[in-house]
Amino acid sequence: MQLSVLKKLVYCHSTPGAESEVYALLAGQWRAAGWEARSLGRYAVLAERPGQRRGAPTILVCAHADSPGYIISSITEGIGTAVPLGAPVFKRPTQKVTARSGSVRTEVSISNNCHGDVTFPAAPGLQRGDRLAFRPTWRHSADGRVQAPFLDNRAGCFLLTQLAQVLPPALPANIVLAATGGEEFTGFGASVLARAVPADLVLCLDATYSSQEQGIFLGGGPVLTLSDRSVLISPEVHQCLAELCRSWGLPLQVEVYNYSGTDARAFPLAGNPALVLPLLIPSEGNHSPKETIDCADLSTCLELLTRLCSDAGAQAALLAEPSAPGGS
Secondary structure, three states: OOOHHHOOOOOOOOOOOOOOOHHHHHHHHHOOOOEEEEEEEEEEEEEEEEOOOOOOEEOOOOOOOOOOEEEEEEEEOOOOOEEEEEOOOOOOOOOEEEEEEHHHHHHHEEEOOOOOOEEEOOOOOOOOOOOOEOOOOEEEEEOEEEEEHHHHHHHHHHHHHHHHHHHHOOOEEEEEEEEEOOOOOOOHHHHHHHHHHOOOOEEEOOOOOOOOOEEOOOOOEEEEEEOOOOOOOOOOHHHHHHHHHHHHHHOOEEEOOOOOOHHHHHHHHHHOOEEEEEEEHHHHOOOOOOOOEEHHHHHHHHHHHHHHHHHHHHHHHHHHOOOOOOOO
């Protein structure tokens, strides 16, 4: 698996509400693979193949383009203050970040204050509303691990570019690939997407936490979220997907939470009755300057996505309506 596109995504600026660099990179990759790309304002970007089949089911594969960061709220007497967008985490007393003001980037060091905000020595040209994000770094080790900031969710965006390349031309379903903005703060991008694409099946790509308690490990395969604040998967759907993965020889991990969440929430809230499956890449150091994933999980997830988009029988099994209760 070529990781050059993932590295380029990591080096894009993409705090919530400022995702244009990731959008542009994705659109370029999709068009190069023969897909037609378009924007939903600044809320999302999506791609479809020419010649969508009338009457075929629609599968939407989506990932959020943003990662947590900060927005400058004030600069007074040479000291800047910034508030978090999402939940960025760093443990050092100070942390190097890249400040973005228009097309100009400046490196500054931030410190946590007692109010949950961060402060920094002001640099020339910075103003209220400018964004701060962890300084991009990249490490790909011999054991197949990648360590970098923003892998939540540049990993999901990377899978969207790879899926566009590997899907065969003839498919039983219409496939829509999409990246949303603001998942880490507001969730507006997924809300717009959910109303714009009347999908039958939504495959929501994101990152999750490794957890010894839940048996979620790097290298163990993609993770299906059975419950969190954004989704509840029925036992029948869980069993169906687990059986499909067994038949394909693919590992599938599962997790259960009653907090946190993904873009999956937006679809039922929009009145979209699509089945939504969160398929997540396990990670360590989530939302920190040093997130870690295993490339084997990317490969396995890409294979699973390809199967789900290509197998009409699997689609029919997952989308089968629940049996109606019998009358008396």
